[in-house]
Amino acid sequence: MKILGVMGSPRIGGNSDILLERALAGGKDAGAETEKIVLCRKKISGCLNCERCNATGVCAIKDDMPEIHEKILGADAVIHSCPVYFWAMTAQMKAYLDRWCAFFDAEWRWHEAYYPKMKGKHIGLITVCGDPNVSTADPIVHSFKTTAEFTNLCWIGAVMASATAKGEIAGNNKAKQEAYELGRKAATQG
Numbered sequence: 343m344k345i346l347g348v349m350g351s352p353r354i355g356g357n358s359d360i361l362l363e364r365a366l367a368g369g370k371d372a373g374a375e376t377e378k379i380v381l382c383r384k385k386i387s388g389c390l391n392c393e394r395c396n397a398t399g400v401c402a403i404k405d406d407m408p409e410i411h412e413k414i415l416g417a418d419a420v421i422h423s424c425p426v427y428f429w430a431m432t433a434q435m436k437a438y439l440d441r442w443c444a445f446f447d448a449e450w451r452w453h454e455a456y457y458p459k460m461k462g463k464h465i466g467l468i469t470v471c472g473d474p475n476v477s478t479a480d481p482i483v484h485s486f487k488t489t490a491e492f493t494n495l496c497w498i499g500a501v502m503a504s505a506t507a508k509g510e511i512a513g514n515n516k517a518k519q520e521a522y523e524l525g526r527k528a529a530t531q532g
């Protein structure tokens with residue numbers, strides 16, 4: 343069992359990062375191998391909708407995303423962590439998510455080669471927003487949950503937390519415990 347953590351905040355060591363680390367610790371304690379990718383340290387361009395991947399399953403853009411595609415394929419679970427920027431996900435996370443396009447054919451079905459590796463993969467999400475009302479992050483949850491459901495992945499849930507200053511979430515034991523449990527669930531469900 344392998345869990346891939348995808349960190350979508352450019353603030354390394356910030357709130358999303360802290361909660362993702364808790365989730366990966368939960369997964370590790372449940373027996374999983376874990377790996378974290380920090381998106382802002384990677385070069386990931388936006389999808390060009392050039393449709394070349396529709397036939398080949400290979401993205402035409404030469405940047406760091408193809409190596410991340412391989413890591414996604416090789417993981418049993420992927421947990422994403424992202425702060426709210428202007429009522430939406432960060433630019434880094436959106437560029438990453440749009441590049442999932444390469445996994446699909448022209449009818450948005452998994453490419454045959456990828457389907458056995460993607461089917462039933464566990465997908466989870468952590469969000470952090472400055473707003474005390476965590477539902478501010480609903481649009482991010484909607485994107486990931488709908489993507490998972492639309493493509494027959496296994497949605498394991500979202501942890502939604504509120505914090506503003508860098509590292510502030512470290513004082514929120516409830517959010518840290520929820521993130522830890524999400525990681526355990528990623529390692530054990532289904």
Ligand SMILES: Cc1cc2nc3c(=O)[nH]c(=O)nc-3n(C[C@H](O)[C@H](O)[C@H](O)COP(=O)(O)O)c2cc1C
Pocket residue numbers: 351352353356357358359424425426427428429430470471472473478504505506507508509
């Ligand atoms: C560019 C930018 C836009 C933001 N927009 C929102 C927003 O729309 N709603 C909100 O609740 N918080 C917003 N925030 C606050 C962050 O979500 C908050 O500080 C969060 O804790 C950052 O998480 P991080 O430490 O993982 O980067 C914004 C922060 C930045 C830098």
